[in-house]
Amino acid sequence: MTTSAIDLHELLRAFSERFGDAEGVRCFFAPGRVNLIGEHTDYNGGYVFPAALTFGTYALVKPRNDGMYRFRSMQFAAEADVAVSAVEFRKEDDWANYPKGVLAELLKLEDGAYASKLRGADILYVGNVPNGAGLSSSASIELATALAISTLAQIELPMLTLVKLSQLAENRFVGVNCGIMDQFAVGMGKRDHAVMLKCDTLDYQYVPFRIDGCKLVITNTNKRRGLADSKYNERRQQCEDGVQLLKEKLPRLGNLGELSLEQWEQVKSAISDPIIRNRAEHVVTEDDRVLRARSSLEQGDLATFGKLMNASHESLRDLYEVTGFELDTLYEVASGIKGCVGTRMTGAGFGGCNVSIVKDEAVETFQRTVAEQYTAKTGLVPSFYVCEIGDGAKELQL
Numbered sequence: 001m002t003t004s005a006i007d008l009h010e011l012l013r014a015f016s017e018r019f020g021d022a023e024g025v026r027c028f029f030a031p032g033r034v035n036l037i038g039e040h041t042d043y044n045g046g047y048v049f050p051a052a053l054t055f056g057t058y059a060l061v062k063p064r065n066d067g068m069y070r071f072r073s074m075q076f077a078a079e080a081d082v083a084v085s086a087v088e089f090r091k092e093d094d095w096a097n098y099p100k101g102v103l104a105e106l107l108k109l110e111d112g113a114y115a116s117k118l119r120g121a122d123i124l125y126v127g128n129v130p131n132g133a134g135l136s137s138s139a140s141i142e143l144a145t146a147l148a149i150s151t152l153a154q155i156e157l158p159m160l161t162l163v164k165l166s167q168l169a170e171n172r173f174v175g176v177n178c179g180i181m182d183q184f185a186v187g188m189g190k191r192d193h194a195v196m197l198k199c200d201t202l203d204y205q206y207v208p209f210r211i212d213g214c215k216l217v218i219t220n221t222n223k224r225r226g227l228a229d230s231k232y233n234e235r236r237q238q239c240e241d242g243v244q245l246l247k248e249k250l251p252r253l254g255n256l257g258e259l260s261l262e263q264w265e266q267v268k269s270a271i272s273d274p275i276i277r278n279r280a281e282h283v284v285t286e287d288d289r290v291l292r293a294r295s296s297l298e299q300g301d302l303a304t305f306g307k308l309m310n311a312s313h314e315s316l317r318d319l320y321e322v323t324g325f326e327l328d329t330l331y332e333v334a335s336g337i338k339g340c341v342g343t344r345m346t347g348a349g350f351g352g353c354n355v356s357i358v359k360d361e362a363v364e365t366f367q368r369t370v371a372e373q374y375t376a377k378t379g380l381v382p383s384f385y386v387c388e389i390g391d392g393a394k395e396l397q398l
């Protein structure tokens with residue numbers, strides 16, 4: 001996929017080609033997201049600071065009355081026709097397992113209270129979130145689906161419910177043990193704002209994303225994220241192991257996100273395994289960086305914000321070990337460029353994207369220099385997206 005603009009009229013034509021009459025079709029949109037800082041903290045109950053992007057997934061939808069949901073994509077070949085009575089994971093359904101998972105969770109919601117309203121729909125998707133790049137293309141499919149299906153069925157659910165059930169779809173149906181950050185940012189994002197979220201209480205705050213004189217630049221390593229899911233689950237487990245060990249000193253500790261830096265210094269000797277200790281140290285220090293990043297953004301102190309981004313990358317590289325050659329190469333090249341205020345990996349890691357704040361006048365040089373040096377070192381050609389921050393999931397008027 002590319003981030004080029006989507007032509008909704010073209011999409012309507014494509015809908016009629018696949019499903020017949022497009023009369024009465026409605027259109028829903030859910031964005032991708034970028035995380036500014038606060039990585040691998042969400043499933044530890046810590047802080048994250050993501051923002052919704054202006055590119056995302058569009059879903060054209062028309063109701064049916066026979067209990068069948070038919071999922072089609074303009075980009076992917078796999079198609080799925082699913083009866084509400086038999087929503088099951090099937091590997092060959094590929095991307096369509098995301099909308100199927102959302103449907104499965106909607107059917108189960110509140111002990112099946114809404115099941116009789118779910119009478120079927122034809123849905124056609126098209127997206128411009130780069131796929132598999134760690135910008136939450138899957139969460140954007142989930143939220144577009146959750147909003148489309150629930151709205152069509154006249155089930156009025158708060159966005160937060162759609163966010164939670166989309167995460168459950170991914171955890172229980174697709175089998176990826178992700179935290180809440182992606183679905184929250186995609187559902188609840190707000191134009192020109194970053195979302196400060198505490199992931200155990202779900203307390204959140206919108207912080208104006210003012211980076212006057214600068215641009216937000218995402219650089220895609222274009223490296224496939226092989227093995228990412230198994231390494232992701234391994235990191236989660238290591239954090240849980242860390243909590244168990246720390247309970248020797250803090251019996252009531254529930255998650256690493258509850259620890260302040262000072263507390264951590266006092267109790268960290270309870271973890272003798274250096275790998276587990278490093279993982280936990282990343283989480284505790286990253287949480288502290290998110291809080292400082294929020295203050296610096298509020299004060300318009302971009303220089304400090306940028307330094308915190310760099311420190312976050314280094315911690316993810318040295319303590320959490322989720323960066324890898326390509327992301328580290330991007331970091332080294334980008335951080336050496338004059339006019340690059342801050343730069344780091346974003347998302348789960350192991351490939352995917354880097355996010356940088358770059359002074360307006362340096363954006364061109366940044367792209368040229370990063371591309372040259374990154375390609376020389378890795379043999380891969382990066383992609384760049386100079387981004388705006390957009391709204392969370394919503395219906396669009398056709």
Ligand code: GLA
Nearest residue numbers: 039040178179180181347348
């Ligand atoms: C992925 C997951 C998120 C979060 C990040 C790392 O994007 O889906 O829940 O854990 O990795 O911060």
